[in-house]
Amino acid sequence: MLVRHMKGMRMACALAMGAASLIFSMQADASKGLVAMSQSGMENEWRVVNTKDMEKSWKDAGYDFVWTNANWDPAKQLSDVQDLLARKPKVLIVEPVEYEPAAPVPGMAKKAGVPLIVADRAMPGQPGKDGWISLLTISYEDTGVRVGQDVVAQMTKKNGKPEGKLLHVTGNTGAAPVLEEQKGLDSVFAKNPGIKFVAKCDGRYSREGGRKCTEDFLQSFPKGSIDGIVFDSDDEMIGGLTAIKAANRDDLKGYLWGKDGTADGLRAILDGWASYTVQTPPTFGALAVKVFNDSQAGKPVQPVVYSDKKEFDAHTPEHRALIEQRLKELKAMGVGCC
Incomplete structure (x- = not known):
């Protein structure tokens, strides 16, 4: 009786674990994929809201989201971008620390076969070309x-x-x-x-x-x-x-x-x-999702998209x-x- 009871418990546990694994698998499969972001820094509340808005917008759209903090170090940002591209995200979003030091980023993304969206600050190159989908910014x-x-x-x-x-x-x-x-x-x-x-x-x-x-x-x-x-x-x-x-x-x-x-x-x-x-305005998340979706659907996308301001x-x-x-x-x- 005891042996039979223990066997029954082991079988129940195995079934439960299998069910949990199935649920996890279904949840993972439900994701549309990974979106990666290289943030320039988190030194003020603007950057905090900016990052949270980006994360929420992509998660609401059904994607997993990961981001890195360059801490205002251009060299670290390039290293972060390399690490993020190695994860093969559906799209990479970069908010550059500085203009010129970010010049290698479009080439890195193109080589990795990952579409690129640049937000907030520009970098050398032409949005809308070479896999660089668009620049989401404000007219400074x-x-x-x-x-x-x-x-x-x-x-x-x-x-x-x-x-x-x-x-x-x-x-x-x-x-x-x-x-x-x-x-x-x-x-x-x-x-x-x-x-x-x-x-x-x-x-x-x-x-x-x-x-x-x-x-x-x-x-x-x-x-x-x-x-x-x-x-x-x-x-x-x-x-x-x-x-x-x-x-x-x-x-x-x-x-x-x-x-x-x-x-x-x-x-x-x-x-x-x-x-x-x-x-x-620090809120580029919804714009980023729309630009990416339009690009994937073959719809025309403006190379530079400006956010409104007051x-x-x-x-x-x-x-x-x-x-x-x-x-x-x-x-x-x-x-x-x-």
Whole structure:
């Protein structure tokens, strides 16, 4: 009786294990395949939301998803890409650390026979060719134009004409958004030669970088010697604002410009410290899925797909109300950025 009972238990366990294996196999087979992503870094909330959005979009579409963090090291990103391609994903998504160092990526993907989608930042090459499906991005040059236009308007109000000496805390030197945004700024200031950047510093898109750059600036440029500071990100601006407040530099109040439309950046505008910020939406996931599906179906795909954005200031009561509404939206979403 005992032997028969033990045999029965072993058979039941084997059946259960077999059933579990079958279920696992069915789940694995249900996946449409693996999607791989090389993320440039995870230094701020924009990148966190960006990665989460990409992962959720692909998983909702039925794919497995894996990603790596290059930690802002171009050499590590190339190594990450090589490792990801070895896993033979259905598609590889890369958000480049810097423009030129990412040049080998399209060739690597083509050699591995893996379609490539580039997001956020550009890299050398032509989207839509050689297996590079598309570039999903924001027009950073347009962003630079918009920031520059607000700078001109505020300098004109402050000085009676479009004149002013500005400091510039840039993002990562050599990154495509930095280069393109600078083009936009330059195009506006070329028409307003009285406005000039007198110094710049690489804040690496981080709060700490923005704080350190601003501290150094304030030591070199005393009160009355500069008219404002342009930051390539709201995170840098908030870090810079910490230094400005610590140094009691109220002369800069209202003459700070950011980018990204983060909750803290919007609050800085409402508090009167910042003049303007423009969105840099981190949500490329749905676009990536659509571009890939259209490509696989033989449908036409635009080589460059731009994400929409909004700009924010408190120059009028109506604009201030839009910021307050946006802050409510961000709170409802449980995120502090975009």
